[in-house]
Amino acid sequence: MVTMTVEETWAAPQADGPLEATVTIPGSKSLSNRYLILAALGSRPVRLTGLLRSRDTDLMIGALAALGVDCRVDPNKATNVTVIPPAGGRFRGGARVDCGLAGTVMRFVPGLAMLADGPTRFDGDEQAYRRPMRPLLEGLTQLGARIEYLGQEGFLPFVLTPPDRLVGREVTIDSSASSQFISGLLLLAARADGPTTIVHSGQHLPSLPHIAMTVEDLRQAGVRVQANPDRCRWSVEGRGTAGTGLPDQVQVEPDLSNAAPFLGAALIGGGQVSVPNWPDHTTQPGGLLPGYLETIGAQVDMVPDGQGSPTCRVTGGEAIHGLGDFDLSPAGEIVPSIAAILVFADGPSRLHGIGHLRGHETNRLKALATEITRIGGQARELDDGLAIEPVPVHRLHGAVMETYADHRMATFAAMIGLRIPGIRVRNIGTTAKTMPDFPGMWKRMLAGEDQG
Template identity: 45%
Template structure:
């Protein structure tokens, strides 16, 4: 059976009892489009030299905020089902942009605002006020842009004719600073020579994604030197793009097979991709799951008898940390998750949130400067706080499959990147029960 969400409603705010899995999870789950690709494609279409079409773009809170933000800057967006037509303006206009809690909106649109003909005000959810913005705003200031404020809310007053040149920033807290500036590099009169000076960069696959999508539109970028990107000035070509499935959003579904001894299939898994979620199959194999691919391009994850403990560096795939931590809490022994100190500045302080919630269920967790040490214990039920963070909700729902009486305080935060989450999750369970019933019936018929 195939789990889809062709018609969905967003889960209402409030407590959500995470359903347990009465049988091993066996289902096919079709996940929606990649948020990272969708929002980059939207920004590139707005900067292009003509209209572009995006197909299979993610329709979720983060991408709605991006579309509304672009409209506030004068971009025309026509939506028809899963096809969006984006027409760039002659010049970006001033206005007000609501960033919500979307990192891509608060880090990608200020550079566009630097090209606008009048001031652009940025605001967002109260929780977004704590998210770091300084390196990006410093980079804009180095380009000659006037910025009032050091974090949300702030106002950008730019010019439609920025010179460009050398800009040096410390992007060790977010790769999005690099991507945001790279996106406008070709529109600067002298191009952009962007350099990172600081500790190791997180989430490098996201930067590679930005570079690849720019090159696909004819932009010349020299990234042969580590932590330096030289963008040549020139047009950004209009292009029609098809968005890949969101591989990171597949994480809780594929992990569900691993912890229940079942099998979950996700169709249209790309053979190559710069999405960080491409590392997910290898991570699940480290935990002891079996991973295969069929001739139609689907990935199949099957659980085994035990969940192995792991030691892993998640710097390049830090968005997977909550789900990986949930798996580690069910493993046979102690796991070490490293390279993720920077996720203290994500939607919430994810290190503290993960440790607090796992310990509330009975695990023992040590937080250090760059990650987590997770000691599994017998887990019990309780309230799992999501902190308005979709990845925390995914982790809580995953644990709820095998730990009784877990209640998420608010599952509606999954609307950020996957409004279909609850519908897909519940359908996955229903399909698993149906598959188990059919298997039992077939076995009974053979014995009769």
């Protein structure tokens, strides 16, 4: 294990007065990586604009390149990328795919490997070896794949050998550990010969907005999908080698989950933070954020912007309220940001429906309980979530906070540091998983520099 001195940690800046900032948020990780996959599954070049460029999307671009997809980055603007699928829609076998710690890469790219002309080897960060993979790989096995596990069964690393031909059929998996298993199968099903029906057999299904996002993006790519989330069934028209047909150019929405630390800062630090280009309609779970923040005590205004989408302006209120018993299963990925705000609440919160966060970048329930306790707060894991009790702010104190290679634990710690002096953060660079320059953006927000 690498140990770090205090000097190597990042001193989280405190808010020394009410915030007054406009922050432009880079493209959505989830949309960027879906569009990259959907473009690769098509038969014509697609130009993606406003694409997120961060570790997770660069890993996706690297994975596509390894499989024979030509991804051309605009030399004048790195967020514009043209994706050129391989001729005939057949991906290059014999590839090695590095998934890093990216759920979207490890759960979506094996689908592409089903259409390759040879086996593909999947590997990733050591920490990724603990992220669940088995239900996805069982689904792919039902579609004809052969999986050879190279480490622990059910986890990375593994080799996937594709079937000679991908034929649609009914596939049943338990997706309670991650919605990404269903999304990965849905994306691939667009290229099957004949229809595919995907059935979820488990009790709980997290992150339903992310599944709705996959369905909407497939439809945008001309693929017919019947979605019955209430019955846990999704059917996809298989378009065979005709593949998907995204428009020639697709603009990516800002990442609304990455907006959460900045908008949440207005509650913790006081004042106002605005995020421009807030989509009028979105499938991103971050679309639920304005409503959550209002419940917690913020004032939220959607300020019209004349021509484009409105600006979301969040103003911190007098008090921060606990959420009581609250189901966060639709928006698990923003739990660390919500939790950071709730540390300062005047009442308790019991966040439910998020047991699957134990299989995220790290065991987030354990990490959040540990880090809240470390600064003098009170939190404990629940079977399906996290309980946070109010503690007077003068009892909270500085500490060196761990981030567990988890970008959202790093932004969580930065949020805590807005109000508590002496917070230092280990490995702030881990935020590069989904945000290219979080420390710079945070500093500019605190300085009130307009990033709009």
